[in-house]
Amino acid sequence: MPQPPADATAMLLIRHFETALLELFARGELSGTTHTCLGQEHVPVAVSGLLEPDDHVLSNHRGHGHYLARFDDPEGLLAEIMGRKGALCQGVGGSQHLYRPGYLSTGVQGESLPVAAGLALHLRRRRPGALACAYIGDGTWGEGAVYEALNIAALWHLPLLVVVEHNGIAQSTPTARAMAGTIAGRAAAFGIAHTLVTATDPARIRAGLAPLVARVRHGEPLIAEFRVPRLGPHSKGDDTRTAEQVAALDDWYPAVAAADPGLDRAQRDRVASVVAEVTARPMAEWDQG
Numbered sequence: 250m251p252q253p254p255a256d257a258t259a260m261l262l263i264r265h266f267e268t269a270l271l272e273l274f275a276r277g278e279l280s281g282t283t284h285t286c287l288g289q290e291h292v293p294v295a296v297s298g299l300l301e302p303d304d305h306v307l308s309n310h311r312g313h314g315h316y317l318a319r320f321d322d323p324e325g326l327l328a329e330i331m332g333r334k335g336a337l338c339q340g341v342g343g344s345q346h347l348y349r350p351g352y353l354s355t356g357v358q359g360e361s362l363p364v365a366a367g368l369a370l371h372l373r374r375r376r377p378g379a380l381a382c383a384y385i386g387d388g389t390w391g392e393g394a395v396y397e398a399l400n401i402a403a404l405w406h407l408p409l410l411v412v413v414e415h416n417g418i419a420q421s422t423p424t425a426r427a428m429a430g431t432i433a434g435r436a437a438a439f440g441i442a443h444t445l446v447t448a449t450d451p452a453r454i455r456a457g458l459a460p461l462v463a464r465v466r467h468g469e470p471l472i473a474e475f476r477v478p479r480l481g482p483h484s485k486g487d488d489t490r491t492a493e494q495v496a497a498l499d500d501w502y503p504a505v506a507a508a509d510p511g512l513d514r515a516q517r518d519r520v521a522s523v524v525a526e527v528t529a530r531p532m533a534e535w536d537q538g
């Protein structure tokens with residue numbers, strides 16, 4: 250199925266943004282940490298296309314793609330990560346802790362789901378039809394707060410969409426070594442709908458998810474589990490997998506780039522000019538008032 254231009258544009262933007270971040274680290278121009286979503290870009294691109302302006306997004310430590318797919322704001326995000334003028338949160342949030350109306354991320358695993366459930370309750374009361382969408386990884390199913398939130402979401406019929414980016418590894422622990430049973434089985438235990446997504450074409454993904462997300466808006470929570478590869482290290486240089494293991498993972502990028510090399514080049518150039526422009530800015534000043 251051909252990629253609608255907007256989807257390919259967003260996926261390529263996120264790919265080149267994440268690659269540029271790793272290059273900035275390698276050159277010593279960035280400090281702190283970062284977790285790139287290389288290989289997982291299609292997930293937020295597909296999901297964002299199903300979201301409405303009143304919906305709220307809760308993101309996690311691997312959240313640059315979630316933000317860029319929702320707001321197309323590489324300047325604000327890079328300035329935040331680099332602590333430069335124009336930063337989204339004055340440079341105090343960094344890569345993992347972003348806030349913008351309708352959007353919140355946290356680096357603390359599992360912290361977002363109870364907040365998402367609370368937001369979903371608020372939305373059900375004040376903005377009927379709107380939903381809270383929380384992105385979590387498979388490793389985060391080891392956190393007890395996840396189950397407290399799912400229990401309440403099911404019991405109170407909250408408009409909660411949980412997007413699981415199941416990349417099969419949590420930092421350096423293969424999921425198979427840490428998770429008993431399955432995410433589908435855990436959803437079933439709460440009577441929550443679950444769907445498994447393996448496609449990488451956002452339009453195709455949305456076609457499958459749209460009727461389920463429509464039900465979320467009327468109080469039927471959903472767990473959408475995406476099987477994805479994590480192509481990069483956990484953060485910057487801490488990959489415990491062999492190069493052969495990583496090379497064997499599927500990557501959507503070669504096919505999408507080959508389908509439209511001009512678009513790929515344009516997005517690479519856009520990111521390069523964002524990097525040049527933001528890097529030249531003075532440091533952000535934290536207004537503590």
Ligand SMILES: Cc1ncc(C[n+]2csc(CCOP(=O)(O)OP(=O)(O)O)c2C)c(N)n1
Binds near residue numbers: 311359387390418
């Ligand atoms: C409560 C908590 N414990 C530990 C960490 C350190 N940590 C950051 S990411 C991560 C693994 C996350 O795995 P997963 O949820 O599968 O997401 P992925 O990194 O694979 O996207 C860990 C252990 C954390 N951020 N929060």
